[in-house]
Amino acid sequence: MDKEEIISKLLAGEMKLYQIDKFSENATEALDIRREFIEKYSDCELSQIANYTLDMEMAMAKNIENPIGTVQIPIGVAGPLKINGEHAKDDFFVPLATSEGALVASINRGCSAITAAGGANARVIADKMTRAPVIKTESLVEAVKVKQWFEDKFEELKEIAESTTSHGKLIKIDPIIIVGNYVYPRFVYSTGDSMGMNMVTIATEKVLEKLYKDLGVHAIALSGNLCVDKKPSAINIVEGRGKTVVADILIPEDIVRTKLKTTAKAIEEVNIAKNLIGSAAAGSMAYNAHFANMIGAIFLATGQDEAHVVEGSLGITTAEDKDGDLYFSVNMPDLPIATIGGGTRLETANEGLKIIDCAGSEKVGKFAEIVISTVLAGELSLIGALAAGHLAKAHKELGR
Ligand SMILES: CC(C)(COP(=O)([O-])OP(=O)([O-])OC[C@H]1O[C@@H](n2cnc3c(N)ncnc32)[C@H](O)[C@@H]1OP(=O)([O-])[O-])[C@@H](O)C(=O)NCCC(=O)NCCSC(=O)C[C@@](C)(O)CC(=O)[O-]
Numbered sequence: 001m002d003k004e005e006i007i008s009k010l011l012a013g014e015m016k017l018y019q020i021d022k023f024s025e026n027a028t029e030a031l032d033i034r035r036e037f038i039e040k041y042s043d044c045e046l047s048q049i050a051n052y053t054l055d056m057e058m059a060m061a062k063n064i065e066n067p068i069g070t071v072q073i074p075i076g077v078a079g080p081l082k083i084n085g086e087h088a089k090d091d092f093f094v095p096l097a098t099s100e101g102a103l104v105a106s107i108n109r110g111c112s113a114i115t116a117a118g119g120a121n122a123r124v125i126a127d128k129m130t131r132a133p134v135i136k137t138e139s140l141v142e143a144v145k146v147k148q149w150f151e152d153k154f155e156e157l158k159e160i161a162e163s164t165t166s167h168g169k170l171i172k173i174d175p176i177i178i179v180g181n182y183v184y185p186r187f188v189y190s191t192g193d194s195m196g197m198n199m200v201t202i203a204t205e206k207v208l209e210k211l212y213k214d215l216g217v218h219a220i221a222l223s224g225n226l227c228v229d230k231k232p233s234a235i236n237i238v239e240g241r242g243k244t245v246v247a248d249i250l251i252p253e254d255i256v257r258t259k260l261k262t263t264a265k266a267i268e269e270v271n272i273a274k275n276l277i278g279s280a281a282a283g284s285m286a287y288n289a290h291f292a293n294m295i296g297a298i299f300l301a302t303g304q305d306e307a308h309v310v311e312g313s314l315g316i317t318t319a320e321d322k323d324g325d326l327y328f329s330v331n332m333p334d335l336p337i338a339t340i341g342g343g344t345r346l347e348t349a350n351e352g353l354k355i356i357d358c359a360g361s362e363k364v365g366k367f368a369e370i371v372i373s374t375v376l377a378g379e380l381s382l383i384g385a386l387a388a389g390h391l392a393k394a395h396k397e398l399g400r
């Protein structure tokens with residue numbers, strides 16, 4: 001079938017978009033036909049979406065269905081950012097993809113203050129990825145038996161789960177919550193340098209096959225929302241999910257004054273009134289100013305799953321006036337990230353990771369420390385700007 005015939009069949013509703021691939025020489029040709037159909041259907045020209053360099057054959061294998069091109073977002077860098085981490089020990093230029101004017105300038109200012117003050121301390125304090133199915137039983141009594149089965153058989157179940165992966169390790173199945181006749185076991189894994197959601201989903205399904213074989217009960221959904229994937233939740237804040245990371249810095253008074261144009265006292269007061277009391281008054285789950293800005297920009301630049309920004313946005317910022325110097329910290333309990341797998345294989349994302357030497361294996365700890373140090377920089381600069389009364393001015397000058 002030639003292109004014109006395919007497009008007229010698509011317009012007549014006689015063919016589905018994903019079926020084009022069968023009649024095309026290769027994925028790129030199918031992509032072009034699909035985009036041409038959308039141009040006709042939506043009566044618009046897509047010359048910019050058509051303009052890309054990614055290897056779409058590779059992307060189609062694992063990263064996208066029904067592709068029509070790519071989106072472009074400007075990428076900037078902030079830095080140098082000095083980090084005194086356990087894994088990240090250097091000065092870094094951090095790649096940030098965003099369309100929000102003033103954001104990179106602000107993060108850059110935070111980097112400048114942190115670097116002048118001797119560098120951010122950053123540590124990964126926990127590392128786990130979770131999947132929690134929901135299992136339906138006949139009664140509460142049977143639900144308790146299922147819970148007991150998970151507890152008694154842990155070592156055997158660990159072997160079964162780990163038979164599906166050479167990098168994933170099942171650390172625990174905990175908590176196991178019972179609600180009526182439903183059971184929610186939270187499977188907790190370490191996943192190496194991958195974010196791990198495909199890995200842990202496949203491993204958990206294998207254990208559920210054994211549950212069905214042994215007890216005749218089955219999961220009614222492989223994800224029962226106790227995971228909690230891609231939603232903000234208290235359990236992720238308390239138990240941690242992905243990487244749990246912390247960072248802090250002590251900034252001398254003169255650097256607070258010259259770089260941030262304010263004082264430690266004013267920053268402490270804004271942080272308490274805004275990030276702590278204001279967030280409490282709003283019933284917010286995130287006691288910070290804009291973690292999501294830094295997380296979103298780094299995620300787009302490095303091929304992370306963008307839906308996990310919602311988890312990365314959780315965490316607390318603290319600020320304390322120490323005789324004129326500023327103690328400043330951020331904690332992030334729930335940072336799902338990867339340096340292998342998922343979108344990190346896409347060429348532009350891989351280059352983004354290379355800027356900070358974080359592409360590939362044995363790099364995810366370093367990447368986590370760079371991410372949280374960048375969050376520290378962005379928080380510091382924005383709270384500083386609010387304390388100095390500069391927020392509106394900055395966005396007037398750089399964002400409009
Ligand atoms: C805009 C600044 C940085 C000016 O800040 P400034 O102190 O007036 O600028 P400066 O010219 O004195 O330069 C100080 C440093 O800023 C950086 N800098 C300065 N200009 C640039 C530039 N063009 N490009 C790159 N870097 C720049 C640069 O690092 C420089 O230091 P140096 O490197 O020279 O030692 C400051 O006013 C600022 O940070 N404002 C805050 C803006 C901000 O954080 N916006 C975040 C997004 S707001 C939002 O989305 C969330 C929100 C606010 O709604 C959440 C909430 O509810 O809180």
Ligand SMILES: NC(=O)C1=CN([C@@H]2O[C@H](COP(=O)(O)OP(=O)(O)OC[C@H]3O[C@@H](n4cnc5c(N)ncnc54)[C@H](OP(=O)(O)O)[C@@H]3O)[C@@H](O)[C@H]2O)C=CC1
Binds near residue numbers: 167198305340361
């Ligand atoms: N399935 C789901 O429910 C969900 C999926 N996702 C998507 O899942 C993807 C991420 O899943 P993820 O499992 O991380 O990635 P991939 O599915 O891309 O798999 C990555 C694989 O890389 C292998 N690997 C090689 N070297 C390493 C290393 N050093 N450390 C860790 N693994 C290594 C592992 O193989 P091996 O296991 O054989 O060791 C691992 O399973 C993203 O695209 C995301 O959008 C997101 C949310 C939910």
